[in-house]
Structure formats: structure tokens, C-alpha cells
Amino acid sequence: MEKIKVLDVFSGAGGFSCGFEMAGCEIIGAIERDKWATDTFRLNHPASKILLGDIETFTNDFLRKEIEQPDIIIGGPPCQGFSVCVKNAGDPKDPRNSLFIEFIRMAQIFSPKVMVMENVPNIAKAKTQDGRKVIDIIKTEFIKLGYNVYYNILAASDYGVPQMRQRFVLIASKEKLEEPFPKATHFVAEDESDNHGDLLRCPTLWEAISDLPDIEAREGAEVMAYTKPATNDYQKMCRNEASELHNHLAMKHTKRLVERFSHMTWGQSVSDIDDDNLKQRKRNGNGAVSDSPYDQNNRRMHPDKICHTITATFYGNFVHPYKNRNFTAREGARIQSFPDTYVFLGKPTVVSKKLLMKEGRTAEAFLCQYSQIGNAVPPLMARAIAENIIRQINFTEEK
Secondary structure, three states, rough: OOOOOEEEEEOOOOHHHHHHHHOOOEEEEEEEEEEEHHHHHHHHHOEEEEEEHHHHHHOHHHHHHOOOOOOOOEEEEOOOOOOOOOOOOOOOOOOOOOHHHHHHHHHHOOOEEEEEEEEEEOOOOOOOOOOOOHHHHHHHHHOOOOEEEEEEEEHHHOOOEOOOEEEEEEEEEEEOOOOOOOOOEEEOOOOOOOOOOOOOOOOOOHHEEEOOOOOOOEEEEEOOOOOOOOHHHHHHHHHOOOOHHHHEEOOOHOOOOOOOOOOOOOOHHHHHOOOOOOOOOOOOOOOOOOOOOOOOOOOEEEOOOOOOOOOOOHHHHHHHHOOOEOHHHHHHHHHHOOOOOOOOOOOOOOOOHHHHHOOOOHHOOOOHHHHHHHHHHOHHHHHHHHHHHHHHOOOOOOO
16 A cells, blocks of 8 residues: 655654654655755665755745645744744734744645644643733634634653653644544553553653663763664664664763762762862852752753653753763654664764854764754654544545
8 A cells, every 4th residue: 555655844864754754654755944954864765865955045936846746734834932034024923924934835746645744742732922822823814814723732742752842733634534533552650560541651761872872971982883682662663674873872970970970869960069179160150069960950850750751951861870971962863752763973972062152063063963952852852743644544545
């Protein structure tokens, strides 16, 4: 049977596509502006037509010529303030003046059966300057195009992702959906005796990463061998018959930072350290102790709980449960539910983009591996969304 064809816009490294591919779909194309994220997408989806550039610069005719007709379009338009592309174009927080309109334009061009949009939960509460709800405007635009619109906030852990992550999901479907969103398949256990009937227990952080090679700060490699067997179903799923491990390179921490981490127990951050000799210092403060250390930086995660939200800057957010170092990119990918066969390109980390641009280092001003992973839709969550849609819609009747 012919596979359901999916186009991924604002695709990033391809977590959304990875999940839809797990559900049996064919990823026919992607549109992304970041070069390193595009390199990652191309490596992992070699059969896809990938357009690198700003989506606003691609005309309707060009897109129709370059992209095969999709059955489903997925994407996560950037949400930073719904910024205006043209000065004085109107309300800067009106989604019709932002990249959200580009997502809607894809519906106008291709008229697929389904559009799936992912974003931050706060978009459900966001309002324009004149008090209108942003989501009401987006919904109205889709209704004008003949879509039934549904939206909700989903928890990734409900679908087996070992992470506290909530995302806003909007589905616009030409057919009415009785159940637009997938039912939970997993629950987060409070203790070992916790039971929720037919639901599976969501893996813990340690269950997600414990089979990865033991490495300390400054150790590891972009390509290395497995040193331990998989010990649970989640690890076996992530290995996905991989013959080698990628992106498991630890941060090059200073001895002082490693020593600082060694004084932290589960749940503690750098702000909890009592030893003044190990506390953070004020920037340009001649060695003075910082009186306002950022509480979310470098918090040691608990091994027997699900992880906190993996963000674009997770290389500085979390400390390994047992090692005195931050997570590797691969550990973050495991927590996001990427298979080990999904390889991330580009540098592991980069310094401030503003600094890179100021110094003319434009070849380095792209999304690093950590940012690509943190920005992604968790593949297991995406797969659940895809499978729920596929079981309700006949995509073959017009083919």
C-alpha cells in the first residue's frame, strides 16, 4: 500500500518527521533555514527533498514545482513574540504577521488532508495587543480553508518519553475527527507499587540512559562502540539495531566545575552549594561570590524519575545523576526518545550567536547538536499523534 506522504516545515533536525516515519509515513520533503539542522535532517532522511532557506522567500509556484503533493503537513513555526517580518505591518503579536501565516500558506498551496502544528503551551493563552487570542485567529484562518480545527496541550510522558515536557498541538483536518488526540499509553509512577491499569509505566531517566558508555567530563567521542548491553525495552528500542554510538561526547568542564558538581546531590543545583570556594563568581567581580546564581543551571537530575524538560540549552541545565558532568548530546537525544541511529551533525555546542556574528564567524552561527535536540518534537510523541490520525482517516481514496 502506498505510504502517506508528509511534508515537514520549520523542520529543524527532524524529530517530528522521525515520529511520523516510525508510524509508517513517507517523509517527502522538509523546509528549514538552519544549515546544521538541515544537514542532520538530510543525513537521517536521505530520500526527502529538502529546501534550505527562509520559507517566506519560496514562492507558491516554486514550492508546487519542488515539493510533491503531501497528504499531511507538519511543523512548529518559531514562536518568539510572533515577530513581524515587515516593519509597521501591524500588530507585532498578530500571528497573521508572523511565521504562523507561512504555515497557513502551506495549507493554501497544497490543501493536504491534515495539518499538524506543534508549539509552546503558552500560545494557548497568548493574546494580541488588542486582546484577541492568538489561537482563535489561527483557528479562524484554518476554518476559512475548510478545515476542522482541534487543539490541546499534550504531555510527552503520556507516550513513553522520559521527560517532563508539555507541548501545544493543533490539528487541522479536512475530515472531522472523533478523537483528534492520542490517548495516553503511559503513566509516571510515584513509586514502584503505582499501577494505572492498562497503562505502561513511563521509563525513568536512568532507564533511558544507563546502557550508554560510562564517560567522565572531557571524555567520549562523536563515534564510539557500545560497552554495555541494553537492559530494558526502552533501551532496545533506542538502539534500533545500531552498530555504533554517535554524539556521546562529554563537555570539557574545568576541574573547578567538576569539583563543584561533586558537592551536589539529586535535585540540587549550583545555588545549593555551601562551600564559598566552589560557588559561582560574579562576572567581572574580582572573585566575589555571585549573590544570584541562576537556580536552573546545572541541576543534578534524579535517576529514578523522569527528566526535566530538555531545552535548546540543556547542556547547561542538567547534571548527570551519577557523573560530575552535564549530559552528552546522545543522552539528551535518548531523553527525547530519538533512536541511536539518528545522528546529529554540526558542532556539539557553540558560543553566543551574537558573538559569532560580531566576529564574522557566520559558518559557526547555526544550531548546535544540543539545540537541535532540545528544539525537536520527541519522536515517540510524534508517532502517537501520527498513528492516531492515520487510524481515523482514509488517505488512499483519492490516490
